[in-house]
Amino acid sequence: MNTTSPVLNRLPEEAPWYKHRWPWLLMLGPFTVVIAGIFTIWIAVKQQDALVVDDYYKQGKAINQDLRRDRVASSLGMHFKVYYDSDKQKLAGQVSSDARQAIGDIQLRLIHATLPEKDIVLYAQTGEAGRFEISLPYLEAGRWQVLVENKQREWRLGGVWLWPTQDSLALDADQTQ
Numbered sequence: 001m002n003t004t005s006p007v008l009n010r011l012p013e014e015a016p017w018y019k020h021r022w023p024w025l026l027m028l029g030p031f032t033v034v035i036a037g038i039f040t041i042w043i044a045v046k047q048q049d050a051l052v053v054d055d056y057y058k059q060g061k062a063i064n065q066d067l068r069r070d071r072v073a074s075s076l077g078m079h080f081k082v083y084y085d086s087d088k089q090k091l092a093g094q095v096s097s098d099a100r101q102a103i104g105d106i107q108l109r110l111i112h113a114t115l116p117e118k119d120i121v122l123y124a125q126t127g128e129a130g131r132f133e134i135s136l137p138y139l140e141a142g143r144w145q146v147l148v149e150n151k152q153r154e155w156r157l158g159g160v161w162l163w164p165t166q167d168s169l170a171l172d173a174d175q176t177q
């Protein structure tokens with residue numbers, strides 16, 4: 001009598017490993033990590049480290065002068081308003097002082113949050129009541145650090161403008177950052 005069953009004698013043939021889905025699924029995780037690592041290295045090599053400052057000591061000493069300029073702006077009661085009209089491609093605004101001091105020429109710096117090559121420095125002559133208008137062909141949407149100071153750099157106003165979310169910006173000396 002034959003004790004082996006014909007069903008038991010027919011074992012399925014084993015397929016090669018690459019035809020199974022489990023090895024591929026297990027290799028997917030390390031493969032994804034390798035691709036992400038290569039992408040991270042590419043970003044690190046391609047992008048400039050814009051936030052690192054070589055002369056940090058000199059800039060640290062300059063902070064005291066900047067704070068003095070903020071205090072002068074506060075004592076003069078400085079106010080600044082600006083609006084960008086993208087249709088006319090003009091940046092218009094007004095600088096005023098509670099002390100009724102003549103404003104004269106101003107420097108307006110729009111500093112990009114992360115890319116220094118996108119920073120914009122504008123000079124304007126204030127007219128009657130401190131009004132000014134500057135031609136600005138394009139203002140990129142984003143978070144801009146705004147610094148306004150007079151030509152002699154005696155006072156300074158600063159703040160953050162989220163353009164175009166905020167269509168205008170108003171700064172007061174007591175509220176500057």
